[in-house]
Amino acid sequence: MTRSGCGIGKGLLEAGLIALALLFLFPFYLTLVNGMKPYDEMARSLLAFPRAPELKNFAAVWEKLNYPRSFLNSLSVTAASVAGILLASAACAYQLVRRPGRISSAIFYSILASMIIPFQTVMVPLVVVAKELGLVDTLHGVILIYCGFSLPMAVFLYHGFIKAIPRELEEAAHIDGSGTFGTFFRIVFPLLKPVTASVAVINALGIWNDFMVPLLMIRSESLRTIPLASSIFYGVYKSDWNLAMAALTLGMLPVVVFFLFMQRFIVQGIVAGAVKT
């Protein structure tokens, strides 16, 4: 192909991609601008930019949705779950690798096999178990469930990574008088950073966005997470489209901000997870 032909092809591809990308972003534009219009202006034109953008809808939603409360609920559930997943699975994988034997293999392979069980298969009895343990309608109940269900993948990823770490480092630490706990926290855990980053980012996104567990577990208004609170709000204010759009914007905002800062890590995490499976 001649150079100019290639240039035209590239130009076309570029124009096509930009058009497609804008089309992909269009729903976000629509949500944002309609959240900033009064109801009658919105009814007249959905597409136009607001004549006098206002934040009235956002203020109303902020209050009716109890946004700060649900934001904090989402944040604490996500942070605590991710911390729990990282600690429990790294510690477990560490000993499973360093103390091989029949028990370790049995535990590892049962955890591995359980990855095939979909959450939806166990959700019905899970609610019964949660009820028996007094976990229904509590945030720590939600956190524990996330920890349980995100463990297998994390244990699997850590297990593979720890196997590749040479033992000599730990032995040196032992000779210097460090116990197993000290060795783990000071020597091993820092070495696991690449896996830790992937597991943390992927689980943070998945847990922040999850709707099903709060739907099953949470009854009190004060314990709702953002997806649950927005969903209930949407059901009530369905015909007030401008309020609904403001609520959607507020609901999506934190994760978009997170994404813009963490894009590289999110993509790395997805690729790392996909390659291993």
Next chain:
Amino acid sequence: MNGTKMKRALTYLAFVSPAAALFAVFIVLPFVRAFLYSFQDWDGIGREMAWVGPANYLRAFEETAFRASVWFTARFVAVTAVLLNVLGLLLALAVNVKLKTGHFARTAFFLPTVIVPVLVGYLWGFIIVQLLPDIGEWTGIRILQKNWLSLPDYAFISIAAVFVWQHVGYYMVIYLAALQGVPRDLLEAAAMDGAGRWGTFRSVVIPLIRPAVTVCTFLAVAAGFKSFDLNYSLTQGGPFGTTESLTLQIYKDAFQRNLFSYASAKAILFFAALSAVTLIQVAYMKRKEVQL
């Protein structure tokens, strides 16, 4: 048992037991119970519980709503798995070309992936119900003037399209990583041997990214099977239950109609179908990888 041995055992226990306990309580125990419930008759609240053998399963096979849900899920998985892989790969090929706006395009395609799925359903519900009819009126296109979510076929198209819009960026990212792993010298060698673009793509690129195809197909099939949030928020399973995915039906049976044991039988069938399909798919596609 002497002191050091005891200490070693306790250390092991301290490291392994938190994970093992969470695993046992929240995965193994409910899974065993789902299996047991499926042979019982229980409403999830009362104390009465009776063993009924395979009655729940037989009832499910007879139920029209269950068959409709199986049919929806099967079609949904097939359509979205093909579209996510084909379009994901096409997008990856496009953004893999060095372009000035490549980064912007990549970000735009990927952004929907990270958005709360249940909100994506409401957002698109708004577009489909409010904006499409407007566009239909401006352009005079009849079919756009109707409410798509009230017509079974169009509701299916809507939900599949929104699902693909949200997730295609995820597959693009995995394919992009695979494409970037194809060695340059192999592509150059193919070009020198006179292979055209299509020839190079088919005989060099595709075989080399086969592992990514296997993984992406697996992920797409599993994600389609488990589809819940969109069905809940975009169509609520309607019109007439035509977009009620298996997971949404299990949820409704258990928590809205108090059919705990019946829902558990469906949940076990769901598990059996999902694991059978994905195991066969992975085994089949892995064998193709090895043949190279």
